[in-house]
Amino acid sequence: MGDIARQAPEKDTGEDIYQYLLERITNLENRNLELREQFRQMESEKRYVETQKIRYERELRKLKSEIEQLRSPPLVIGTVTDVIDNSRVIVRSSAGPRFLVRTSQLIDPDLLKPGVRCTLNQQSLAIVDVLPTSYDAQIYGMELVESPDENYENIGGLEPQIEEIREAVELPLTKPQLFEKVGISPPKGVLLYGPPGTGKTLLARAVAHQTNAHFLRVVGSELVQKYIGEGARLVRELFDLAKQKAPSIIFIDEIDAIGAHRNDSTTSGDREVQRTLMQLLAEMDGFENRGDVKIVAATNRIDILDRALLRPGRFDRMIEIPLPDHQGRLAILKIHTQHMNISEDVNLSEVSRLTEGKNGADLRAICMEAGMFAIRMERDAVNTDDFMKAIDKLSVDFDRHHFHTTFGEMFA
Numbered sequence: 001m002g003d004i005a006r007q008a009p010e011k012d013t014g015e016d017i018y019q020y021l022l023e024r025i026t027n028l029e030n031r032n033l034e035l036r037e038q039f040r041q042m043e044s045e046k047r048y049v050e051t052q053k054i055r056y057e058r059e060l061r062k063l064k065s066e067i068e069q070l071r072s073p074p075l076v077i078g079t080v081t082d083v084i085d086n087s088r089v090i091v092r093s094s095a096g097p098r099f100l101v102r103t104s105q106l107i108d109p110d111l112l113k114p115g116v117r118c119t120l121n122q123q124s125l126a127i128v129d130v131l132p133t134s135y136d137a138q139i140y141g142m143e144l145v146e147s148p149d150e151n152y153e154n155i156g157g158l159e160p161q162i163e164e165i166r167e168a169v170e171l172p173l174t175k176p177q178l179f180e181k182v183g184i185s186p187p188k189g190v191l192l193y194g195p196p197g198t199g200k201t202l203l204a205r206a207v208a209h210q211t212n213a214h215f216l217r218v219v220g221s222e223l224v225q226k227y228i229g230e231g232a233r234l235v236r237e238l239f240d241l242a243k244q245k246a247p248s249i250i251f252i253d254e255i256d257a258i259g260a261h262r263n264d265s266t267t268s269g270d271r272e273v274q275r276t277l278m279q280l281l282a283e284m285d286g287f288e289n290r291g292d293v294k295i296v297a298a299t300n301r302i303d304i305l306d307r308a309l310l311r312p313g314r315f316d317r318m319i320e321i322p323l324p325d326h327q328g329r330l331a332i333l334k335i336h337t338q339h340m341n342i343s344e345d346v347n348l349s350e351v352s353r354l355t356e357g358k359n360g361a362d363l364r365a366i367c368m369e370a371g372m373f374a375i376r377m378e379r380d381a382v383n384t385d386d387f388m389k390a391i392d393k394l395s396v397d398f399d400r401h402h403f404h405t406t407f408g409e410m411f412a
């Protein structure tokens with residue numbers, strides 16, 4: 001500033017005045033540049049603050065609407081069972097009873113069809129919204145794998161069972177014409193039964209891998225316990241999804257949780273299980289054999305299964321998956337040690353002999369535990385001693401677990 005405001009020189013020769021004006025102009029130009037720069041900076045700061053303001057306003061609106069949603073009463077979920085006219089609909093609430101309810105004019109009448117899900121006002125039970133069909137497998141804990149990694153080589157000691165499942169599931173998917181030519185219907189569903197941890201899931205996943213099929217897994221107990229009131233609908237959606245993703249294999253684990261035989265269904269929980277089972281039977285009866293959707297179910301309790309499930313056209317092939325014998329255990333041990341660094345002194349046949357009564361899952365755990373013992377001892381190869389310790393540890397864990405479960409049941 002001082003430069004610009006400098007006084008004019010006292011000597012007023014033309015030369016001096018010229019010099020003075022020249023200097024002053026240069027100073028003013030520099031100052032002008034400085035101010036322009038400052039202006040540009042302030043402009044950009046202003047723009048930044050403005051965008052921040054918009055962002056905060058948007059966030060505020062979002063938070064406000066979230067608070068509003070949290071304050072609003074919950075909506076009841078229902079399924080449309082019948083449409084009477086544009087304003088009246090019969091709906092079954094997820095708790096069970098059916099209601100004749102009104103629908104808002106804001107709802108597109110074309111969307112209201114029997115079977116669709118909707119939300120209902122808690123007090124008036126009027127339909128507030130129609131929900132999209134949710135094929136979102138993950139929401140319901142369904143496992144959907146494009147084509148699992150496991151193959152038959154990963155399964156130890158189940159050669160006859162592999163042959164059977166190949167014939168019942170793989171062949172109809174890969175060579176349907178064989179069945180057509182001979183004029184027989186391939187089985188729709190295969191039931192794998194046997195003690196836990198013997199490779200039932202593994203087998204189902206391997207067939208899906210072999211046939212390049214989608215693998216959809218649901219757990220029976222979860223269908224009826226985790227999503228109360230939704231079991232039957234989930235079964236329907238599971239089959240819809242399987243058809244949409246065909247070729248696919250539906251794997252229902254713990255099918256006894258929905259398919260156990262019962263005398264009288266009196267409690268609401270029992271009725272829920274019954275409804276889910278009915279839906280499963282209806283779905284199985286409803287689709288044709290030659291389709292590229294196959295159902296594999298697994299159970300540890302074949303003795304309690306409802307006979308209706310085992311009728312022809314349903315799970316008409318039953319494959320027993322037993323505990324592995326000596327050779328089976330040896331094969332499983334070989335599979336689970338194939339990538340391990342094992343010392344030459346290890347005799348897997350001896351390990352198999354010492355693990356009589358153990359299942360495939362136990363044997364896998366023994367191999368892992370033996371590896372852990374080697375790591376703890378800072379060795380890079382697993383020796384016989386590690387295997388012995390692993391067998392001991394697992395037997396103690398097993399006994400402890402068994403003790404707790406048995407006593408837990410006694411005092412329950």
Ligand SMILES: Nc1ncnc2c1ncn2[C@@H]1O[C@H](COP(=O)(O)OP(=O)(O)OP(=O)(O)O)[C@@H](O)[C@H]1O
Pocket residue numbers: 154155156157158195196197198199200201202203253298299300332335359360361362364
């Ligand atoms: N026959 C087998 N060959 C190789 N590994 C096996 C075998 N059986 C079990 N396993 C191992 O144990 C794990 C668990 O087995 P899997 O889940 O297939 O048993 P499951 O029979 O379905 O048990 P559950 O009845 O408890 O569901 C498998 O991922 C695999 O690592």
